[in-house]
């Protein structure tokens with residue numbers, strides 16, 4: 001492909017950089033076409049450095065085989081480690097990321113995955129150039145650190161538009177590399193569903209709430225999107241109004257549940273506990289691998305499956321052959337399914353919606369292919385919409401979005417605030433400065449100013465920023481100022497905090513009686529949820545930057 005590397009492509013790749021699997025699509029011939037990676041429609045998001053050497057890296061299925069067997073050489077599910085820098089504080093993890101004396105990072109692993117996806121996409125027969133433009137999907141409720149890491153990984157993997165003569169990356173006025181766009185995963189998925197199933201006809205569904213149930217390999221996410229379709233717009237506007245999830249619940253747990261059943265039978269025959277005996281790592285690896293295959297066989301409709309496998313146990317080859325029924329399996333995964341259903345309820349409760357307010361439930365993620373998931377949702381809520389390709393639908397939606405961006409039919413989705421943002425008042429209540437769903441319009445940032453007064457004569461005042469997605473009651477006073485009586489320490493029925501703490505800073509003020517010192521507080525917020533707070537007291541400014549993690 002080297003002869004076309006330098007040429008700009010007319011197409012934009014849509015990438016689902018998943019925790020477990022990644023997929024790539026391109027809008028081609030009027031279709032959201034999924035590209036094959038190593039001959040499959042998705043590539044395991046797994047990277048292996050054999051013998052912990054930096055050279056000879058393996059990406060995808062080859063690396064996945066060694067997850068259990070060679071945990072020290074294999075990097076999987078790194079997406080969660082890209083959300084913040086916490087991994088640096090955990091010595092074992094930092095140690096694992098030190099190869100041949102060099103400190104690599106989770107973002108470097110993502111770079112390897114994106115490079116592999118790019119190079120595989122470029123071997124597609126209709127590839128017309130360098131595929132420098134890309135739409136990469138990110139979870140709905142992720143951190144700005146994660147988004148920045150993804151952008152960095154994309155640049156390192158060779159994405160981004162370049163100047164034809166100098167080869168330098170082109171940047172916009174904010175310094176962002178051109179050609180790399182991030183899109184929220186549930187928005188991408190709903191877009192693909194909507195286009196395929198005609199959800200977005202402004203005549204029939206001008207406003208709707210779509211609940212996206214995304215059960216992948218390692219994580220579960222539920223997002224409620226409020227969608228408005230307008231006659232004169234190529235694309236509806238999507239606002240995530242509620243996001244909940246379970247960080248460690250996905251297809252892997254469904255595999256381990258089956259591996260557990262098999263392991264118990266083997267224990268009964270041999271007295272060896274494969275899953276918990278450190279000398280049984282090779283067999284544990286086989287068990288996990290087989291469990292995933294058998295799980296998919298159940299999912300495809302078998303009422304019983306056979307585990308037929310020779311294993312070497314205590315130096316002896318033994319043949320195992322037993323049958324597992326779907327009822328036994330389903331019983332073992334019931335609590336996991338129930339957890340996802342509870343999470344759906346929490347997502348609705350937190351914005352005071354009921355299932356009657358949800359126009360559609362759409363299924364996303366490989367694990368939602370299973371009939372037991374569809375049945376559970378139908379029984380507890382309503383019949384969900386599903387598609388053949390729930391595991392590639394995110395990248396397909398991203399490719400469609402990319403095609404709209406490229407043809408400039410749209411003004412990319414007008415971003416709106418997903419949270420109420422404000423400060424804590426002295427009595428512990430929340431004073432909102434920005435309301436959820438405020439639109440950015442043509443502005444790069446939103447800005448709001450409010451005057452507060454010193455609560456006492458101590459000569460200092462603490463400004464603390466908070467955000468919430470909850471539908472708290474907000475009033476407007478006669479001066480148009482937002483008011484709420486919600487306590488920032490408030491919790492929901494499940495005991496979870498409703499407010500997220502953004503940060504705080506102390507301002508020195510003149511020592512005057514309470515209510516005598518006006519403090520002019522301005523919050524500025526950008527599309528990446530970065531908040532800048534500035535307080536001016538008697539003409540003197542103090543500033544702080546906050547971020548919602």
Ligand code: ADP
Nearest residue numbers: 018019020021216217218251299365366367369
């Ligand atoms: P992620 O978004 O976490 O990267 P995917 O959406 O690709 O992951 O989902 C991967 C998970 O889907 C794996 O655990 C895999 O075993 C599971 N999976 C794939 N196909 C099926 C199927 N037909 N039935 C049940 N689970 C499936």
Ligand code: MG
Nearest residue numbers: 018019216365
């Ligand atoms: Mg996914």
